[in-house]
Amino acid sequence: MSKPVKATAWWNNAHNRAIMFQVLLAAGVVLFFFYIGNNALHNMEQRGITTGFKFLNQKAGFGIIQHLIPYNEGNTYGRTFVVGLLNTILVSVLGIICATILGFLIGVARLSSNWLIAKIAAVYIEIFRNLPLLLQIFFWYFAVLRTLPSARNSLHFGQWAFLNIRGIYVPRPVYEPGFGWVVAAFGLSIATIIIIKLWAKKRQEQTGQQFPVLLSSLGLLIILPAIAYVATSTPLHWEMPQLKGFNFRGGITIIPELAALLLALTIYTASLIAEIVRSGILSVSHGQTEAAHALGLRPGKTLQLVIIPQAMRVIIPQMTSQYLNLVKNSSLATAIGYPDLVSVFAGTTLNQAGQAIEIIAMTMGVYLTLSLSISFLMNWYNARSMLKER
Amino acid sequence: MIVHTPHPDLPPPSTSVGVIGWLRNNLFSSPLNSVFTLAAIYVLYQLLPPFFNWAIFDANWIGDTKEACTNDGACWVFIRVRFNQFMFGFYPPSQYWRVISSFLLFGGLIAYLLIEGLPKKAWIAAFTVIGYPFVAYALFYGGFFGLEVVETYKWGGLMLTLILSTVGMFFALPFGIVLALGRQSAMPVARSISIVFIELWRGVPLITVLFMSSVMLPLFIPEDIRIDKLIRALIGISMFQSAYMAEVVRGGLQALPKGQNEAAEALGLSYWQSMYLIVLPQALKTVIPGIVNTFIELFKDTSLVMIIGLFDLLSIIQSSFTDAKWLGFSVEGYFFAGLVYWIFCFSMSQYSQHLEKKLHKGHKR
Incomplete structure (x- = not known):
């Protein structure tokens, strides 16, 4: 007869320990928040800070140099929030587009068989990704754009575009009623291209014959809108910027803050995207290229059908996180006074209204929502495009 | 009986070896590549000489005031005059040795840890993590061993x-x-x-x-x-x-x-x-x-x-x-x-x- 096994003490049981530990942890977190919450209430009472979101309806009383929606000093703090948010979105979207194009070009150039081009791309990448973004923003703003000549001595490109210390002036398109037809023709040609593409793919799968989709699409894209444009008697003209007094009137003005921020964001992020593109293309094993060549695909088709689809699997997740970084980095705008969300709302509005907790929470909430929704989309895409391993 | 004696190999054509071969392979392998190469050389020619002239050849290196900058190039005098401030902020100059020795010590510790094959790394690592922060605090902030206190708002620069x-x-x-x-x-x-x-x-x-x-x-x-x-x-x-x-x-x-x-x-x-x-x-x-x-x-x-x-x-x-x-x-x-x-x-x-x-x-x- 063996002795009955002595049960371990209950506090040594792994399951019980896990529960105890978690209860302690949760209690610690709750206590911590209770403590700082209590302090905050007390401190705010001492300093006479009111709480709540009523301040959003108060009059702001300060101007904003760039607003995409109508805004003036009489509008509310709530409206400054929207104006700032839109400015953030504007610079982020433009930055993402430009950085992607430049980044892809440089990433491909880095892998070029041309030694000189590859080296120039490598030097570009190594220089710009190792410099702080803030330094680059300052450089473009204070050392380049702020030293441009005054409005009277603007640098100009014909009568079309002007560059001076107050910004960049380009013509503004003015649409007349008939322009809707041109847009409609453009939409029609895109729809036709999609149908052609589907049909060509089906035909190729059935008969093996290829159809020059790219050429016919380009033709359609140019010809249809051009016909509509001429048929409606050219309903588009350009409003030129003109020097009146000390400043330019008419046209579109790009304020130097936006230009500097956009330049710096583009150049910096492009250097990071270039590395991602390079590593993505290199991650496709050489066997794939050889196999494609063995099948008789030409280099262009190899790239299009074999390498890029596989490289994308590596590129897109990293690219998304770069896009997210770009959106977050656009908040550096506040250092040069571009009126983005942080600068307008967490800066000026906070200084005037003084409601730190609400304002910082709202600002962080915006960035958090953006980040979480993009990473949610990303995870969904990742799960869908993941290699199906059998 | 016929004995087949192969001719000795001809040397490779002069255009595929040496400098010319390298140039052909890496810079002028196709018409498009040649265009790219020439364009890149042109851009570099436009950018680099002015840059080096500004930064080195036409630059001003000697002097103590703005008036010393007479050449067209960069005025490095500005950096020279301000160098200490850029490195130490508003830290009192008589106390610079504290900062320098603290960073030298840190650099030495890190270098010791990174170089392969040195003995007793565990002790050095332990000192870097546990002991060094206190040494650094004492040196930077002061207040110990009769060192003058330097408030943090005076810290700055690199x-x-x-x-x-x-x-x-x-x-x-x-x-x-x-x-x-x-x-x-x-x-x-x-x-x-x-x-x-x-x-x-x-x-x-x-x-x-x-x-x-x-x-x-x-x-x-x-x-x-x-x-x-x-x-x-x-x-x-x-x-x-x-x-x-x-x-x-x-x-x-x-x-x-x-x-x-x-x-x-x-x-x-x-x-x-x-x-x-x-x-x-x-x-x-x-x-x-x-x-x-x-x-x-x-x-x-x-x-x-x-x-x-x-x-x-x-x-x-x-x-x-x-x-x-x-x-x-x-x-x-x-x-x-x-x-x-x-x-x-x-x-x-x-x-x-x-x-x-x-x-x-x-x-x-």
Whole structure:
């Protein structure tokens, strides 16, 4: 007869320990928040800070140099929030587009068989990704754009575009009623291209014959809108910027803050995207290229059908996180006074209204929502495009 | 009987070997490539000679005042005159030796740890982590051994940049490891707290974190406690950085084969024992390059502390442009700042790539 096994003490049981530990942890977190919450209430009472979101309806009383929606000093703090948010979105979207194009070009150039081009791309990448973004923003703003000549001595490109210390002036398109037809023709040609593409793919799968989709699409894209444009008697003209007094009137003005921020964001992020593109293309094993060549695909088709689809699997997740970084980095705008969300709302509005907790929470909430929704989309895409391993 | 004697091989055509062969293969392999090459040479010709003329040949190196800058090129006199301020901020010049010796000691310790094959590394590492912070504090701040106290608002320049990034890293690494373990843990409460913490900090820009630490943090603590501005920035940076660190460490934890964990359990090791002895040493080893890269990011990001009014390298250079005696030398200033940042970041990233190659060997099949 063996002795009955002595049960371990209950506090040594792994399951019980896990529960105890978690209860302690949760209690610690709750206590911590209770403590700082209590302090905050007390401190705010001492300093006479009111709480709540009523301040959003108060009059702001300060101007904003760039607003995409109508805004003036009489509008509310709530409206400054929207104006700032839109400015953030504007610079982020433009930055993402430009950085992607430049980044892809440089990433491909880095892998070029041309030694000189590859080296120039490598030097570009190594220089710009190792410099702080803030330094680059300052450089473009204070050392380049702020030293441009005054409005009277603007640098100009014909009568079309002007560059001076107050910004960049380009013509503004003015649409007349008939322009809707041109847009409609453009939409029609895109729809036709999609149908052609589907049909060509089906035909190729059935008969093996290829159809020059790219050429016919380009033709359609140019010809249809051009016909509509001429048929409606050219309903588009350009409003030129003109020097009146000390400043330019008419046209579109790009304020130097936006230009500097956009330049710096583009150049910096492009250097990071270039590395991602390079590593993505290199991650496709050489066997794939050889196999494609063995099948008789030409280099262009190899790239299009074999390498890029596989490289994308590596590129897109990293690219998304770069896009997210770009959106977050656009908040550096506040250092040069571009009126983005942080600068307008967490800066000026906070200084005037003084409601730190609400304002910082709202600002962080915006960035958090953006980040979480993009990473949610990303995870969904990742799960869908993941290699199906059998 | 016919004996076949092959002719000796002809030498390769002169156009496919040597300099010409290299040029043909690498620069002029096709008409399009030739166009690219010529265009690139033209662009370089337009950019490089003026740049070198400005930066070196036509530059002004000697003198003490703005009037000494008579040539067309860069006025490096400006940097020379301000050099000490760019390095040490408003630290009293008579006390510079304290900063220098502290950084020399740190550099020596790190170099000792990085050079392969030196003995007693464990002791040196322990001193670097446990003893050195106190030595550095005593040297920087003073108040011990009869050293004069230097308040933190006098710290600045490159010195402050280095302090911010190393101290941020010092706290972020252990905290990041704990968070990464929490995120991988089987306990739901610990896991969700870690996830919320990590995603929260990673989802917001560092600027708002710094704003928060300078505006909101004073509200969260009892009103009779005042926290130094530098400490507040450091708290913000450490929190922010630890979330990023946690994700890097998590990458290493996930890359580790499950068998390691199971083997540790089979040996009867407790959770902490298996983490400390089996899992973390392997996981951390694989993510050292990632950790170095995060450190580079942090090093660049410390420039944002300017927004809350600390005088790091970039900030002190930026503020020097407003000096009425030295107006108009911003390009020189930015160039110098860029050079310093670049040297640090580039050498660290080269080191991280070297490590990556070295560590990769063992795992290659």
